[in-house]
Amino acid sequence: MRLKTLLMKVKNRLKKRQNEDRVSKTRPQENIQEKEETHIEWIFFMKDFLEKNNHIISNGLDERVVERRNGRKYSMSEHLKGLIGALLTNQRPWVGIQPHLAKIDIIFYDYDVEKVKSTPGAYFTRELRAIKCGNRNIKSQMNNLSANISMMEKIEEEFGSMDEFVTSAPATEIVKMMSDYNSEYKFKNIGVALAWEYLKNIGIDGAKPDVHLYRFFGGDRMGNKNRIPATAQEVYDTVSALSKKSGLSMGMIDSLVWHYCADGFGMICAAVPQCNRCVIESYCKKGLIKQVSHV
């Protein structure tokens, strides 16, 4: 089939499907505004699928975002917990960390800042490896923990508190300040993805650019642009727009997409996508091309 004909069929199919949905789909969540339903409903189909099949674990992100919006402040100890939690997600699935969270709290003395700062990194590396919660940078991460706490203390002096710092500018700016090598507030072992993870851990809303989101929002799958995979900015802009339309936090949308894709959870929109099992196939360019090419 010629490419032009194929693309025309995909376009017509998507249009037809959206018209059908407008008429016949049951409203998945009551707070979706009617006029916006066709653009965002796939999020709720995905959410229903993940929940029904126990493919999603509550990570409390949404609750933390709401709590912060309602005025919750985070102590230095909680910021340290958020930072360590982010470090542990470095290039490894969260599913292996989750069952050990209580043990991790004990290893880090319930995030007693002074105690953690004065403990040699080798101790944390050894203890984390013993419960299989290490990662390829764990030694460097733990050896640099004390330096990162010193950075937090410097920020505390300059901004008043870590909480004042993380809310002193838009989240994208804070991520840059923490991860850019030219920034005076650069944290060791923290790049863009882990800075986002840290901010989410302390209730700042955002989307962590992750391999799953880059791929999912690529131009050949669920993205509006052409880049494959999507860029960090495209992921951020798309998730931000979806958040505004759906009323869900960016963190929740990030989490849903991540769980839909990740190993040990949905494993649907993975590197090799399982389009035949996908509940949002009709909203996706790749899914529609597969459907049309089978006609």
Ligand code: SF4
């Ligand atoms: S149809 Fe395939 S590529 Fe598209 S979202 Fe579903 S699994 Fe991913």
